[in-house]
Amino acid sequence: MKSDVSAGISPRQSFDSWAKFVAELEAEGVERVWVIDSQLAMKDVYTGLVVAALNTSRIGLGTGVTNAVTRHPSVTANAMAAVDEISHGRAILGLGAGDSALYGIGLKPQKVAEVAEAISYFRSQLPKSVPLYLAVSQQRMCELAGREADGAIVMGPAQPDMVRRQVEWIRSGGRPGVEIAFIAPTSTDIEDVRSWASTQARLMSHHKELPASLERFRDEIAESERSYDYSEHLSTHAEHSAAVSDELVRALGVVGSADECRARLGELRECGVDRFIFPIAGRGRADRWRRLRDQIIV
Numbered sequence: 001m002k003s004d005v006s007a008g009i010s011p012r013q014s015f016d017s018w019a020k021f022v023a024e025l026e027a028e029g030v031e032r033v034w035v036i037d038s039q040l041a042m043k044d045v046y047t048g049l050v051v052a053a054l055n056t057s058r059i060g061l062g063t064g065v066t067n068a069v070t071r072h073p074s075v076t077a078n079a080m081a082a083v084d085e086i087s088h089g090r091a092i093l094g095l096g097a098g099d100s101a102l103y104g105i106g107l108k109p110q111k112v113a114e115v116a117e118a119i120s121y122f123r124s125q126l127p128k129s130v131p132l133y134l135a136v137s138q139q140r141m142c143e144l145a146g147r148e149a150d151g152a153i154v155m156g157p158a159q160p161d162m163v164r165r166q167v168e169w170i171r172s173g174g175r176p177g178v179e180i181a182f183i184a185p186t187s188t189d190i191e192d193v194r195s196w197a198s199t200q201a202r203l204m205s206h207h208k209e210l211p212a213s214l215e216r217f218r219d220e221i222a223e224s225e226r227s228y229d230y231s232e233h234l235s236t237h238a239e240h241s242a243a244v245s246d247e248l249v250r251a252l253g254v255v256g257s258a259d260e261c262r263a264r265l266g267e268l269r270e271c272g273v274d275r276f277i278f279p280i281a282g283r284g285r286a287d288r289w290r291r292l293r294d295q296i297i298v
Contacts, residue, residue, distance in 0.1 A: 195236050
């Protein structure tokens with residue numbers, strides 16, 4: 001199983017601590033770390049990537065994900081080229097339409113055509129050694145990733161009916177070799193997943209049509225949108241996390257016994273997923289990764 005980690009740098013975490021954490025992930029066999037870009041909730045993503053590059057030698061280093069609004073694409077291209085040079089070719093540009101970084105300052109995500117324009121710019125300006133992954137959820141973004149990206153970061157519920165649909169949309173784009181990476185909040189402890197589930201519930205509120213597996217949660221998903229506080233994005237202490245019930249957390253994430261989690265991940269792989277990205281938040285993240293790896297992934 002190809003395994004990556006998604007993590008943000010909390011304002012309370014020092015960059016020294018961050019350097020140690022990423023070095024531990026590399027030593028523990030993680031293939032890539034995707035660093036969250038959300039300026040109101042996390043420390044600067046590019047500083048984090050440079051610190052990670054200087055303290056590791058193998059692990060892939062991606063923005064997980066950035067957007068083409070809060071920074072002009074020329075600024076992002078310049079930053080990613082620097083990370084790629086410092087890391088000796090390990091940089092990955094993870095791009096999206098914009099979520100908490102934009103909503104938190106009163107802006108809306110980019111339209112699909114605007115994202116396509118940004119991809120074209122990055123293709124012309126970035127070193128060819130930097131692959132481009134697009135964060136996707138709904139149909140038109142999935143299709144765009146399938147046409148123009150090197151990989152797709154699939155956001156959404158860990159439900160096979162939804163994931164199969166997203167994989168089909170991506171593959172319909174026609175570009176050969178597009179890797180499909182699925183964000184998979186996974187734990188035997190439901191509280192490890194609750195914060196991420198509240199974010200996913202809010203994102204699902206933007207879908208005109210919910211998958212059949214989530215239709216019964218429609219009202220709860222709408223409430224998650226109304227109560228979300230972007231200044232506490234992905235915080236394990238966020239008050240808005242209380243808006244999601246245990247049942248919805250289990251539907252959106254991969255939660256249960258170790259055997260149940262392995263079975264859920266297996267079902268998702270059979271839908272066409274090539275790689276899993278495991279988001280890890282809160283304290284003791286290196287230890288939590290080791291438990292995840294040893295109990296579930298192996």
